[in-house]
Amino acid sequence: MSQPPKPPQQLHLNVNILHSGFIPSAWRLPGADPHAFVKASHYVEVARIAEAAKFDAVFLADNAAIIEQIDFRPITALEPTVLLAAIAAATTRIGVIGTASTSYNEPYNIARRFASLDHVSGGRAGWNIVTTADLPSARNFGLEQVPDHAARYARADEFTQVVKALWNSWEDDAVVGDASSGRFIDDTRVHPIAHRGTHFQVQGPLNLPRTPQGQPVLVQAGGSGDGRELAARHAEAVFSAAHTIEEARAYRLAIHARAAALGRRPQAVKILPGLATIIGATEAQALQRRDELIDMIPWSYSLKRLAGILGVPVASLDLDRPLPDKLALPNGGNGNHTFFQATLSLVRGRTHTVRDVIRALCGGGGHRVLVGTPEQIADEIERWFKAGAADGFNLMPDALPGGLQDFVDGVVPLLQRRGLFRYDYEGSTLREHLGLPRPLASAGGEQTVRAA
Numbered sequence: 001m002s003q004p005p006k007p008p009q010q011l012h013l014n015v016n017i018l019h020s021g022f023i024p025s026a027w028r029l030p031g032a033d034p035h036a037f038v039k040a041s042h043y044v045e046v047a048r049i050a051e052a053a054k055f056d057a058v059f060l061a062d063n064a065a066i067i068e069q070i071d072f073r074p075i076t077a078l079e080p081t082v083l084l085a086a087i088a089a090a091t092t093r094i095g096v097i098g099t100a101s102t103s104y105n106e107p108y109n110i111a112r113r114f115a116s117l118d119h120v121s122g123g124r125a126g127w128n129i130v131t132t133a134d135l136p137s138a139r140n141f142g143l144e145q146v147p148d149h150a151a152r153y154a155r156a157d158e159f160t161q162v163v164k165a166l167w168n169s170w171e172d173d174a175v176v177g178d179a180s181s182g183r184f185i186d187d188t189r190v191h192p193i194a195h196r197g198t199h200f201q202v203q204g205p206l207n208l209p210r211t212p213q214g215q216p217v218l219v220q221a222g223g224s225g226d227g228r229e230l231a232a233r234h235a236e237a238v239f240s241a242a243h244t245i246e247e248a249r250a251y252r253l254a255i256h257a258r259a260a261a262l263g264r265r266p267q268a269v270k271i272l273p274g275l276a277t278i279i280g281a282t283e284a285q286a287l288q289r290r291d292e293l294i295d296m297i298p299w300s301y302s303l304k305r306l307a308g309i310l311g312v313p314v315a316s317l318d319l320d321r322p323l324p325d326k327l328a329l330p331n332g333g334n335g336n337h338t339f340f341q342a343t344l345s346l347v348r349g350r351t352h353t354v355r356d357v358i359r360a361l362c363g364g365g366g367h368r369v370l371v372g373t374p375e376q377i378a379d380e381i382e383r384w385f386k387a388g389a390a391d392g393f394n395l396m397p398d399a400l401p402g403g404l405q406d407f408v409d410g411v412v413p414l415l416q417r418r419g420l421f422r423y424d425y426e427g428s429t430l431r432e433h434l435g436l437p438r439p440l441a442s443a444g445g446e447q448t449v450r451a452a
Contacts, residue, residue: 069301213430245389321353362398
């Protein structure tokens with residue numbers, strides 16, 4: 001089959017493997033395995049489908065506590081880097097991005113863990129930087145309240161600086177491995193970082209060489225002012241939440257402008273909004289599938305989840321009345337800004353009830369949901385991409401693996417024929433998939449950048 005000429009820019013597509021799928025009731029579908037959330041084989045199957053379609057990466061979220069309503073829905077349970085190592089062993093090209101919190105880890109452990117994943121995967125690893133805002137996680141680490149929002153992000157900034165310094169503490173040619181001379185490592189090219197900061201004292205160097213990518217790809221997802229600053233300063237891909245082209249484009253421009261002000265190349269920061277999909281051969285079939293999935297979700301579950309996003313008591317939500325007026329950021333601004341703002345954006349300027357909001361969110365957590373035929377889904381993706389609202393999308397199919405297979409079979413060929421998405425990988429690392437530069441380390445261990 002002839003292929004159209006490759007345009008200057010193409011879409012980036014990841015799949016967010018939310019255990020059984022984005023819709024909370026996905027595990028109840030005929031043929032679904034209720035135990036899939038703790039089976040590596042389930043995640044490997046999803047990754048292989050995505051790799052066959054030439055996706056950039058698979059992504060795993062994470063929690064340090066049980067924050068879902070476990071009486072109804074599967075939870076995020078398996079530790080991401082362990083699971084991603086299994087996925088990497090079963091695949092060859094697709095990237096593997098995992099979440100790890102800067103609030104409840106130490107920089108050395110995270111630097112070593114993700115550098116190890118990058119070595120094991122042959123240069124396909126990425127770290128999603130999160131600060132963790134839920135109280136159950138705080139209590140699992142000996143705290144009785146969530147650390148202050150600004151303090152969490154100040155720690156995250158220093159944490160990320162230390163991780164990057166550790167990744168850069170070995171020069172690329174430090175490993176000699178000369179059997180004839182007996183020289184294994186040139187230790188003049190391995191450098192302590194001697195970090196002494198507000199939150200961390202780390203001597204270094206890391207105890208393993210630089211990785212195939214130079215360093216794993218840095219990913220971040222934050223809608224607050226502090227989150228945007230962290231993204232602009234460090235992130236190479238940003239997972240965002242937006243319901244309109246206008247807000248998505250404004251977010252992308254703001255991140256790029258701040259990155260440029262910090263001396264970075266704006267095009268080296270990819271913006272990937274979350275996008276949930278429900279696909280049918282006809283629009284009527286897609287809508288029927290959506291309704292069937294929603295009807296399998298208890299209203300009590302959805303009310304409690306929405307109340308958690310908005311930071312209000314469940315009793316304040318009436319299914320047949322609008323959302324409460326003058327909603328403030330949850331927990332005095334110390335909660336999740338991203339999904340709070342995304343949910344309010346969904347209803348802004350519209351007549352709605354709480355029931356309408358829940359149906360529009362499909363019981364999910366605030367991301368945009370597209371319901372329609374493959375052509376309709378492809379049209380919307382193209383519209384956002386060409387409008388400069390996104391560099392690609394972090395996809396969340398309604399159910400896994402079936403919903404992803406529907407996207408791969410129906411939407412991907414349309415995007416390919418329109419010249420928007422690759423027919424094959426051109427490189428072997430996640431950085432190459434994303435068109436990102438490879439960081440290098442100078443003689444002193446500082447980071448420099450070579451264009452991709």
